[in-house]
Amino acid sequence: MWAALEPVGRSSHTGGYRRFAWTREDHDLREWFAGECASRGLDLTEDRMGNQWAWWGDPDGATAAGHAGVVTGSHLDSVPDGGAFDGPLGVVSALAAVDALRDKDFQPSRPIGIVNFVDEEGARFGVACAGSRVITGAMTARRARSLTDADGTTMAEALEAAGRDPHAIGRDDETLRRIGAFVELHVEQGRGLVDLDHQVAVASDIWPHGRWRLDFPGEANHAGTTRLEDRQDAMLGYAGAVLAAREAATTHGCVATIGKVSVVPGGVNAIPSAVTGWLDARGSSPRAVRRAVADVSSMVEQAGGTVAEESWTPSTPFDSELTARLQTRLGGIPVLGTGAGHDAGILANAGIATAMLFVRNPTGVSHSPAEHAEVADCLAGVEALTTVLEDLAGEPT
Numbered sequence: 001m002w003a004a005l006e007p008v009g010r011s012s013h014t015g016g017y018r019r020f021a022w023t024r025e026d027h028d029l030r031e032w033f034a035g036e037c038a039s040r041g042l043d044l045t046e047d048r049m050g051n052q053w054a055w056w057g058d059p060d061g062a063t064a065a066g067h068a069g070v071v072t073g074s075h076l077d078s079v080p081d082g083g084a085f086d087g088p089l090g091v092v093s094a095l096a097a098v099d100a101l102r103d104k105d106f107q108p109s110r111p112i113g114i115v116n117f118v119d120e121e122g123a124r125f126g127v128a129c130a131g132s133r134v135i136t137g138a139m140t141a142r143r144a145r146s147l148t149d150a151d152g153t154t155m156a157e158a159l160e161a162a163g164r165d166p167h168a169i170g171r172d173d174e175t176l177r178r179i180g181a182f183v184e185l186h187v188e189q190g191r192g193l194v195d196l197d198h199q200v201a202v203a204s205d206i207w208p209h210g211r212w213r214l215d216f217p218g219e220a221n222h223a224g225t226t227r228l229e230d231r232q233d234a235m236l237g238y239a240g241a242v243l244a245a246r247e248a249a250t251t252h253g254c255v256a257t258i259g260k261v262s263v264v265p266g267g268v269n270a271i272p273s274a275v276t277g278w279l280d281a282r283g284s285s286p287r288a289v290r291r292a293v294a295d296v297s298s299m300v301e302q303a304g305g306t307v308a309e310e311s312w313t314p315s316t317p318f319d320s321e322l323t324a325r326l327q328t329r330l331g332g333i334p335v336l337g338t339g340a341g342h343d344a345g346i347l348a349n350a351g352i353a354t355a356m357l358f359v360r361n362p363t364g365v366s367h368s369p370a371e372h373a374e375v376a377d378c379l380a381g382v383e384a385l386t387t388v389l390e391d392l393a394g395e396p397t
């Protein structure tokens with residue numbers, strides 16, 4: 001499975017991946033997923049947002065009988081120049097865990113589902129976990145449709161170009177009802193497991209996090225003939241915001257990043273008439289994050305700019321009972337918090353019993369071509385997930 005996924009959307013220059021929602025690469029990945037599910041005889045369905053769900057067993061019959069399914073999986077899309085593991089490791093491990101259960105003739109008493117969430121990274125339209133946000137109602141269909149990518153294409157247009165009906169998207173209670181428990185396996189995006197010398201951990205919570213759009217107005221003019229005192233250079237305010245974000249994060253004990261910027265007109269010899277930057281801020285304490293963003297906002301406003309909140313996700317604790325059950329069943333593995341958002345967090349916020357497993361990342365690097373996990377650790381992850389599915393789907397509740 002890993003070898004089949006390896007070339008899809010991979011840059012020959014950097015080795016990084018560009019797998020954005022509703023693109024050719026995304027289409028190929030969805031086809032790959034459908035093929036893997038078909039070859040296992042799993043029933044594939046799509047929800048209103050196009051997330052793919054493959055079922056071993058009848059999810060509706062079980063839900064009616066009060067035994068909703070046990071679901072695992074993750075996403076196949078990537079950030080710009082992303083790594084191979086963030087997302088695909090969870091999907092591939094889910095398929096491998098089903099194979100392992102079948103090899104041992106396991107008969108689930110609750111249906112087991114595997115999901116491939118669409119548009120988890122938000123790399124194209126700016127909102128992370130768009131697939132799970134829309135089906136849980138955390139983002140309205142109307143807002144999703146109007147999100148715009150860097151080329152000015154709206155999500156509605158992208159959906160149409162991918163052969164889908166943008167007006168069919170929306171909250172999907174029928175799909176949500178089928179999920180009795182959700183366990184997402186993911187490569188760790190930090191060095192917690194390296195420090196603890198373990199291969200696999202269970203997640204405690206996701207830090208609160210958000211994204212803000214910072215707009216700075218200016219006036220385009222000639223870079224050679226315009227005197228310094230006559231300039232309205234949008235870049236100056238933006239530069240101040242970058243430094244302010246770093247300082248605010250240090251002061252309040254959280255993390256803040258401005259990793260995306262757009263400059264108009266974007267000419268070497270033109271004074272910028274508009275600069276837009278995107279601020280990402282997270283931390284274990286929501287108060288600290290809010291304070292840091294307030295500091296940046298006041299700086300932006302002093303520079304004549306504006307700040308708009310694009311997303312805010314509160315601190316997300318995973319289901320304590322489910323997490324404790326996984327930890328016990330897996331021999332007392334470590335419990336770690338994370339600063340990264342996941343579809344698992346969106347489902348947890350929607351009231352679904354949700355947990356996560358992390359697989360050791362030797363460098364802690366992620367969202368980069370250098371993201372890595374050793375094969376032995378990946379296999380330990382599959383084994384852990386297999387144990388978890390066997391436990392959760394093994395006994396009628």
Ligand SMILES: [Zn+2]
Nearest residue numbers: 086087120186
């Ligand atoms: Zn991910």
